[in-house]
Amino acid sequence: MADALVSWLHAQPTPLLLGFAGVVSLLVLGTFAAAILPALQPGKWTDLGPRMRSWWIIAILVGGALLAGWQAFTLLFALISFLALKEFLTLAPTRKEDRLVVLLAYLSIIVNYGTIFADHVLFEDGYQVYLVVAPVYMFLITAATMAWIGRTDGYLATIGIVHWGVVICVYNIGYAAFLMRTPDFEAPAGAAGLVFFLLFITQFNDVAQYCWGKAFGRHKITPKVSPNKTWEGALGGWATSAAVIYVLAPYFTPLSSPEALLFGVLLPPAGFFGDITMSAIKRDLGVKDTSRLIPGHGGVLDRLDSLTFTTPLYFHLLAFYALERF
Amino acid sequence: MLQAIRRTTLMLVVRPIARLLFGLDAIGAEKLPKHGPAIVAANHNSHVDTLILLCLFPAKLLSKLRPVAAADHFDKGGFGSWFSRNVIGIIPIKRGAASRDLDVLAGAKQALTRGEILVVFPEGSRGEPEEMTRFKTGVARLAEFCPQAPVIPIYLQGAGRSLPKDARLLVPFNCTAVVGDPLSWAGSHHGFIDELRARIEALKAQAPPLRWE
Numbered sequence: 001m002a003d004a005l006v007s008w009l010h011a012q013p014t015p016l017l018l019g020f021a022g023v024v025s026l027l028v029l030g031t032f033a034a035a036i037l038p039a040l041q042p043g044k045w046t047d048l049g050p051r052m053r054s055w056w057i058i059a060i061l062v063g064g065a066l067l068a069g070w071q072a073f074t075l076l077f078a079l080i081s082f083l084a085l086k087e088f089l090t091l092a093p094t095r096k097e098d099r100l101v102v103l104l105a106y107l108s109i110i111v112n113y114g115t116i117f118a119d120h121v122l123f124e125d126g127y128q129v130y131l132v133v134a135p136v137y138m139f140l141i142t143a144a145t146m147a148w149i150g151r152t153d154g155y156l157a158t159i160g161i162v163h164w165g166v167v168i169c170v171y172n173i174g175y176a177a178f179l180m181r182t183p184d185f186e187a188p189a190g191a192a193g194l195v196f197f198l199l200f201i202t203q204f205n206d207v208a209q210y211c212w213g214k215a216f217g218r219h220k221i222t223p224k225v226s227p228n229k230t231w232e233g234a235l236g237g238w239a240t241s242a243a244v245i246y247v248l249a250p251y252f253t254p255l256s257s258p259e260a261l262l263f264g265v266l267l268p269p270a271g272f273f274g275d276i277t278m279s280a281i282k283r284d285l286g287v288k289d290t291s292r293l294i295p296g297h298g299g300v301l302d303r304l305d306s307l308t309f310t311t312p313l314y315f316h317l318l319a320f321y322a323l324e325r326f
Numbered sequence: 327m328l329q330a331i332r333r334t335t336l337m338l339v340v341r342p343i344a345r346l347l348f349g350l351d352a353i354g355a356e357k358l359p360k361h362g363p364a365i366v367a368a369n370h371n372s373h374v375d376t377l378i379l380l381c382l383f384p385a386k387l388l389s390k391l392r393p394v395a396a397a398d399h400f401d402k403g404g405f406g407s408w409f410s411r412n413v414i415g416i417i418p419i420k421r422g423a424a425s426r427d428l429d430v431l432a433g434a435k436q437a438l439t440r441g442e443i444l445v446v447f448p449e450g451s452r453g454e455p456e457e458m459t460r461f462k463t464g465v466a467r468l469a470e471f472c473p474q475a476p477v478i479p480i481y482l483q484g485a486g487r488s489l490p491k492d493a494r495l496l497v498p499f500n501c502t503a504v505v506g507d508p509l510s511w512a513g514s515h516h517g518f519i520d521e522l523r524a525r526i527e528a529l530k531a532q533a534p535p536l537r538w539e
Contacts, residue, residue: 090500093537099497286535291500292351
């Protein structure tokens, strides 16, 4: 038993194991902070405890799926897409006649993630199908269904809402699962290393922006959409994340130095814009959180916000510069 | 034995599925009764409502929860009747049968005497999805019969979208339950249901906006 565990651990790429160790140490640090800070400053930090407990669960689920392989990871992300899309369609305006259309939107999750499973099985190259099936064909099917149902007032607004939800919650997020199908020899820490790096960098950038903002934030950057964000936070976070991406890229990605620099320049702003885009939507819908599913965080969409932008960009940049598979 | 099956089915099968499909966001869950006798009163839009209310409570209270349900709908005999009575734990009530010699509320009153928690929908029927109709006085008569039982108002939102009356397709949407402060019997049937209705109406403000036209 113990031998099997040791040999299994040896089979995992070292950067990935070190990455996990890094995440676990950050979680331990945060958990200590959640135990100490509320005692030092009573009344403040009250949601840090539940927030850290939720982080542990997120890390165990995602980390476990990364180690278990692309099938488990794809199923987990299909579930995450479902929860996110359900939050979105619950809050966004829909019409009484649209129940069937909403059901079709959920069906797009099966189709979208199905192409990942069908790669090499049903299709020689499932990626070609993935690229068009949700943004083009689910769009056409939904539009046609709604016209067939026949209610015209609010047609255009509703088709826009449903399509927006499918692209942001299903199609964009699904790229992370398809990235897991990269052949392991194409990246120094395998496909799981590539995906780990995306998730780590995106969350790290969120935290870096937050810390720079807390420490030096003076000038509001998006006063109407997200009043707590500052220029200092965004720029400080950008520089810090870019440096971390540049330093760590050789261990997780097959990128050359100039390419890693480009990733460092492009990914942090993408995360920032994903964040404020979701804030704009929440403000428009009149809610603070998209649900109460994750204690201390809010909903699944609240947690995914930056990833909805960084995931497709990271995937396409890798596909363009480095990966033979895509 | 039956209680064990009921509890296991509800906890291990029904609750995870309900959470997946309906989210079950609860606001003010700490105001739910922790023991009987008590009456939980909610607005009614969908069959899913009963499920949501059952899933709000901790496992150890499940054996005490008794949804009061229309006999003409849930107690028509066969497996459906058995399931409603034994797994969901309903108390069947005959709608529109009230008369001088027949107390339609007898079953519900006995349950209160046994210290159970009644789940009632004072509208009496599901009606138009996500719209509240007038309240019937049954809940007031139960409160009068058992004044020591607090009546807890709950506003339910969203189930009418997932499974409206007469719909065949179930569509997942997140549902929200807002629990309010308990009321107790104050001496007037109509005064009581008016107050209860106003309380539930007021709880709506705490739920996320629902745009469904």
